[in-house]
Amino acid sequence: MVIGVALDETADDVRPLVEGISFPVLLDRDHLLAELYAVSNVPTVVWIDENGSIARPNSAEVGTDMFFDYTGVRPDEHLNQVRAWVQSGTLPADAATEIADLNDDEIDARLAFRIAVHLRRIGEASAADWFASAVELAPMDFTVRRAAMPLQGMDPFGDQFFEFWDEWKRAGHPYHGIPRS
Amino acid sequence: MSTVTVLMPHESIEIEGQCVDDLVLVDRSVLPQVLDWELKPQGLCRDDECVPVRDRELLLHGDSVDLCAAAAAVGVDSMLAEDTDLVALSVPSETRIGALKGRRAPDFVLPDLNGQDHSLEQFAGRKRLLVAFASW
Numbered sequence: 001m002v003i004g005v006a007l008d009e010t011a012d013d014v015r016p017l018v019e020g021i022s023f024p025v026l027l028d029r030d031h032l033l034a035e036l037y038a039v040s041n042v043p044t045v046v047w048i049d050e051n052g053s054i055a056r057p058n059s060a061e062v063g064t065d066m067f068f069d070y071t072g073v074r075p076d077e078h079l080n081q082v083r084a085w086v087q088s089g090t091l092p093a094d095a096a097t098e099i100a101d102l103n104d105d106e107i108d109a110r111l112a113f114r115i116a117v118h119l120r121r122i123g124e125a126s127a128a129d130w131f132a133s134a135v136e137l138a139p140m141d142f143t144v145r146r147a148a149m150p151l152q153g154m155d156p157f158g159d160q161f162f163e164f165w166d167e168w169k170r171a172g173h174p175y176h177g178i179p180r181s
Numbered sequence: 182m183s184t185v186t187v188l189m190p191h192e193s194i195e196i197e198g199q200c201v202d203d204l205v206l207v208d209r210s211v212l213p214q215v216l217d218w219e220l221k222p223q224g225l226c227r228d229d230e231c232v233p234v235r236d237r238e239l240l241l242h243g244d245s246v247d248l249c250a251a252a253a254a255v256g257v258d259s260m261l262a263e264d265t266d267l268v269a270l271s272v273p274s275e276t277r278i279g280a281l282k283g284r285r286a287p288d289f290v291l292p293d294l295n296g297q298d299h300s301l302e303q304f305a306g307r308k309r310l311l312v313a314f315a316s317w
Binding site: 001002003004005006007008011013014015016017018024025026027028030032033035036037038039042043044045046047048049050051052053054055057082085086098099100101102104107108110111112114115118119124126130143146147149150156 | 186188190191193258259260262264265267269270271272276277278280281282284285286287288289291292293294295296299301302304305306307308309310311312313314315316317
């Protein structure tokens with residue numbers, strides 16, 4: 001089964017993305033998954049077996065061809081691997097990959113982000129400073145930098161995002177997980 | 182006494198206490214609720230497990246305990262927003278390392294879009310694809 005977890009601020013942000021979907025979709029306003037599973041970008045998929053063990057850790061997988069021009073990632077190979085796992089328990093070789101832990105700055109960035117979203121919700125102007133601190137601590141982390149964009153009135157598909165995208169590519173596209181590209 | 186807002190990974194709560202000079206001074210009785218650990222003569226304890234506190238001076242300030250020092254002793258990072266009497270506490274490092282190195286999927290409880298809570302554990306016994314996504 002699929003469990004979707006949206007790292008978004010409101011249910012209304014998520015509803016248009018999940019129309020007609022029958023699996024559970026949960027709302028993670030405080031980015032708990034970014035801490036518990038070291039998620040640093042979306043989409044990130046984790047395979048969890050019947051006993052609660054992680055069969056294949058964080059990986060950058062897509063469900064459609066929508067962003068193929070940007071990511072170069074197609075859904076087919078992952079979907080075939082999922083089918084093989086569900087039907088016969090077969091795991092791809094990369095399932096054994098160990099994901100690097102968050103460093104101290106990445107942990108602090110998540111705490112600063114949580115402070116920022118809390119302050120924003122209660123209408124405190126200092127939220128902006130905390131978003132800035134979070135981004136400074138983890139400038140290559142999408143769950144921090146890109147997620148903060150719409151919360152500060154920026155377009156997450158606008159110029160600031162493409163500036164970030166270029167920086168991130170130049171930095172060797174860091175990601176806490178198995179890349180597929 | 183004034184109040185401090187504690188942003189825990191799963192929820193935020195208000196407790197009695199005050200933020201002074203990078204310290205979050207609280208009554209020791211709140212530690213089990215906030216950190217899952219309580220202060221005993223032998224150290225910070227949870228069930229049968231205790232971690233010794235190397236420097237009690239750093240932890241204890243008169244009748245109060247520094248929540249950030251207590252958190253650090255049990256692998257929880259903290260960040261203080263002193264102006265707004267807020268402190269954020271991280272997930273215990275052992276939980277995250279248990280996922281990354283030990284391959285144990287940490288349980289969590291989150292609401293669905295109608296506000297009803299669900300946990301990862303409630304779907305145990307099935308193969309699960311946890312898919313983190315976002316509108317941004």
